[in-house]
Amino acid sequence: MKFRLIPALLILLVMAVTLRLGFWQRDRAHQKEALEARITQFENAPALTLGSAPVELKDVEFHRVKARGRFVADKVVYLDNRPYNDQPGFYVVMPFKLADGGVVLVNRGWLPRNMSNRETIAPYSTPQGDVEIEGIARADASRAFELGQGGSAAHQLIRQNLDIAAYAAETGLPLRPFVIQQSSDDGDKLVRDWPAPDNGVERNYGYMFQWWGMAAAALAFGLYAARRAAKKAPAPSA
Structure with a gap:
């Protein structure tokens, strides 16, 4: 030929x-x-205790962590469009003032939306005084698709996403560069049945075979x- x-x-x-x-x-x-x-290894390892010493995201992400302090309830943010079992709702994200100094954002859990009035938040409780919480350190409190800068302007409590650095500048709080996805229960009526992380490995293998x-x-x-x-x-x- x-x-x-x-x-x-x-x-x-x-x-x-x-x-x-x-x-x-x-x-x-x-x-x-x-x-x-790594995620499986960190989640099954003993929890790291957060103290006064600064911790970088790379050193704590995906680790189980525990912290003692109190919630700053007047700085709460509700992340919109976070469904659970096909029911619309919010993630409740609240600053947590550490007893040893510093502040960290905590994704406390899921709350159903009031279907008749979007801006009416269903009742839940917030512990008073110092408490100890436990959870997984994450880079953010989860992200949902948004157009432009999101919907924070119309209602400061309800937002589509929350950037840690931007919220620290907005509130003046010395936030740590990560979020605790809370797993411990404190009887606050919030759902903490967190979805398993989907890293899309199957899609990568599918694309691999397509290219080949x-x-x-x-x-x-x-x-x-x-x-x-x-x-x-x-x-x-x-």
Whole structure:
């Protein structure tokens, strides 16, 4: 079979790109699997106690943590569009003033929405005085899709998302750079049936096979085209 240079180079280029993209998706899947193993390891390890010493996000993310202090109830934020069992509701995010100094945001749990009036918050209780809480350190209090800057302007209590640094500047609170996703129960009527993190490993493997399938298809097409061109070529004269 004879190969024409330009078509052959184009097919090789397509194969090189799609094979590389397939390997990239495979590497992403392996990275996510390693992260998943770390999360499981940290969640089953003894809880870290938060004290006065500053802690960076990278040193505490996904770890179980415990802290003693009191909730700052007048700075609460309700994160909208957080459904639970197909029921609309909010996440209750509240600053927690540590007994040893500093403040950390706590995602206290889920609260159902009042279906007749969006801005009416269902009753729940907040512990008074110093309490000890436990949970998982997260980079944020969960994120939902939003257009522009979200809906905080219309109602300061109800927002779509909450950026820690921006909220620290807004309130003047010395917030730690992470959020505690609370797991301990204090009888406040909030739901803490947290969804398991979905890192999308299956999607990465799916994309990997798709890219490699495209590489195989490009190779098959190139061989087929070369074979057809060979059949149509005039026979050499004697």
